[in-house]
Amino acid sequence: MTRSRRQALIVAAVAAIAAFVAGCGGSSSSSSSAGGSSASTGSGTSSSSNKSPITIGTSLSLSGDFAADGQAFEKGYQLWAADQNKAGGLMGHPVKLDIISDASSPAQVVTNYQKLISSDHDQLVFGPFSTLLTVPASKVVNRFGYAFVEGAGGAPAAFGNGLKNIFDVSLPVVDNLVPYAKWIASLPASERPKTAAYATSDDPFTQPQIPLAQKIMQAAGIKTVYNKVFPAEVTDYTPIATAVASSKAEAVVLGSVDVPTVSAFVHAFIQQHYNPKSFIATAGPDQGDAFLKAVGGASNAEGIMYPNGWYPGYANAASQQMVNEYVSKYGGNAAGVNADVAEAYSVGQAVAQAVAATHSLDNSKIISYLHSGVTLNTVQGPVKFNSLGENGAAAAFVFQWQKGNQVQVLPVGASGSKAATYPKPNWGS
């Protein structure tokens, strides 16, 4: 029949054209020299007086669900690259970043790392943002034998897949709340909260953290009066927050993944005139200015605690320098710097040290080096990888918002820890 024939003809023609375009798009990068045709790298070999640049590829969530974190990561990677180049680059070669966006999509991230490695021929790669993307990406990168150093895929789901190439420079997520739980449990009986409420988002990042903390606190006699999981996509936090408030728990442990979640709870607590003595949230308060803007200012943030491996005031020379550079390049103030920036920067530092130590860009040598038990230094503190790729040396700190600043308060007695404000001042007072 005529209609079908014409249809088939059109499809065949368009298919041929599309295939041709796709093939050209894919293969043109592979036919040129290292540096490729992607947007950020620019030309391949530079002038004869400079050495050829080393390209490091990464896929970041510059749009979509993880956009805020992805963009912070990008800034961290770029800051690192600029500083590394000032210090002479990697083995004397300038560093160039090859950053492409994955729009927070796992399908895209799979394609992206293949592009970075086999089309753009980047010598090294850095990890993306979030466990959700790290897992599929790590498998792709493993096939090519590349080292996969990342700073934001720390949930248990990322490790133990039998992959030897994955290295997370940041604190393993599951231990996040332990310093807090230990501190609360160690308070004198008259001050210690009698009851606690645990509420967590249904997420591989938050859920593993709660049971550990709960065990420690229950052992100290702190009764659990509320313990529920809520869906990650809930549009109305009010009933959950109200239920927590109704439980009149003296301590609240919130497993949150982002600013909107914590913000919703804070607003609901204020509306319910509920003032727990202590309030800790696993993520959200670490986002600096974005957190303050959402909860309505420093006074509402006062006393809220959160775990992290880093904060802008961290007393580490390299960290301070990074914070200053960030502020002069992007504006804002030191307290507003997002922790993601430090995570990204640390990835760069770890890789740079591995390259320097092995005097090569050979990924298998880098992998062996990183697994050798060596301790590296980053703006987040020391880094030492165990056999799974987790950072066993990562210090778990707890921070607290005090008068608009993020202050390290736990572990008590650790270098840089200040006194914690306890009990948390009442909202609206």
Added chain:
Amino acid sequence: MTARLTVRALLVAIAIVILGVFPLVFSNPTTTSIAVFTVIYMVAASSWNMFSGYSGYIALGHAVFFGVGAYALTLLANHLGFAAGWGIFALVPVAGIIAGLIAIPTGLIALRARRHTFVVITIAFMFIFQLAASNFAFTGGSSGLQPPTPLWSATSYNDHFYYVAAVILVATVALSWLVRRSRFGLQLFAIRDDEERARGLGVRVGRVKLSAFVLSAIPIGMVGGVYAYFLGQIFPQFAFDPLFDLSIALMAFIGGLGTVWGPLLGALVLESLQQYFTVQSGASQVYLIIYGGLFLAVILLLPRGVIPSVEDLIRRWRTRGATQDRSRGEGDGGRRADVVKAAGAR
């Protein structure tokens, strides 16, 4: 008549050859990676079109079958102790059948509703499955599941998945074409054009709709399994993703709803363009504006989809100056279904 048939068969053969040699010619893993996803979406769009395009009932919940296929394959592979490698692909048809079985109760409930309500019910089912997958321990909860990872080399890894998906694609298109030409297909078109009239003329409306619904679930379940195996990880919000539903509907529409080749074209263009765009675009959110603008332009200028509109143009060019032919409303598959024939030939 024979000549036309031969030409058409030849064109189909060429398409299959292109499909077959594509990864050999364009062997770069980036390209084959995009190709795997593109073929998966071509199957999904084509399969969706087999139900929604032919019957006119717009379903926005077929992600249920995609996710069920993904989880089914992974659960079976893990619990039955399959070793990573070619063997797991044997589970793909099983995943498809499981998806088809799920389609029976969901279809029975959803298809009792009018068209508008039907859309919402399919969406509701999608969320129910997503939430259930997030909350049950055996589906891994929010941490999801991981199938075994095969040890193929990086350069040819994607090709395995590509070929499995390509075989599914050929089967799906063949099925779609067969349905379209069959009495069953005519009944579907009759339902699309005027359901009450079809029913009055004796078409077993409920049974026909349900059969098409179940049939359309099977290929989608199969590529859901392939997807899970390819990615090496399934999380509930990506296995059951509302954007998946919108995407395959968009692809079918743009290509030409109700045609056999339209959804393929739509998926080919949209999926490869989308991955390509994202890879090149970086942080600029401007690409969203361009993307949306392109959509709008295509939809408004070619409202029946690319294929029917281009067809129209060709036909009008050919018959320019000739007397106005009584339009048979072709191309968009909206050819006036011969309702009497459908009802009579039972």
Added chain:
Amino acid sequence: MSASSLAKAVIDGILTGGVYALMAAGLTLIFGVMDIINIAQGALIVLGAYMSYVLSVHLGIDLFVGLIITIPAFFVLGVFIEWAFMRRLRDQERTAMSILVTYAVAIIIEGILSVIFGVDFVQLQASYINSSFHLLGFYLPYIYVFGFLLAVVLLGVLYYILYRTHFGRGVRGSLQNRSAAELIGVNVNRVRALSVGIGVSVTAAGGMVFGATNSFNPSSGYDLISRLLSIVILGGLGSIGGALVAAVFMVTLEDVVAVVWSPVWATLVYYASLIVVLSFMPNGLFGRAAIRAQ
């Protein structure tokens, strides 16, 4: 779980349901009158929230006062959207095509907002956002009460327009039978444009209340649209009162389940109950029987 926490859940449900009704009102109007599924509704709500944000942060205008500006602005926007995009959809496949067209519009809106505002989350602030008043042992947040009242008022105005004015008769007439309506002199194109304009203008208010009760960024619209669609269908296409009842039902049910059982099952129970209700009442709670063939 006590009686008072149950009662609190019901009260929360009613108040928050009002917010959702306000967001869904425009959708049901457009859907019911135009047979168009407006997937861009979520994006429009976010746009409304950002407009209120700009007025509040940069011009210091109170959120509710700012509605005097945003509601007419959105009316114009709605008329434009109908004229530019929806008018071109042929009657035959209007519903199906509308999904695509409005999805494309939603993407464009999201892109524009991302370029202007970036991706960080913000929330509308005002002195009354965190305060509540004490009533019968419960704390009722002002913003939710105001939002609920605003919803009732605006929905009442909408109802009045649709059922008590000449214009409204024209709207309902052209829904039932376009040719007949044209025959008696109803300018169907104009009626449709104005209907969409009105529907979108209510959305400005919905956006403001949404932005005052939630953190949002340009992508926040996608989570909303499925819920809003379900409210509209549950309530009955084109029924303003139905949208209110359905919204209150939805949120109250979820809140009660969250308290009585567990939050993770709340949404699932809602969607399951939606399916059950629709199986028995296919036109929704307040929908009339189909007037014309689909």
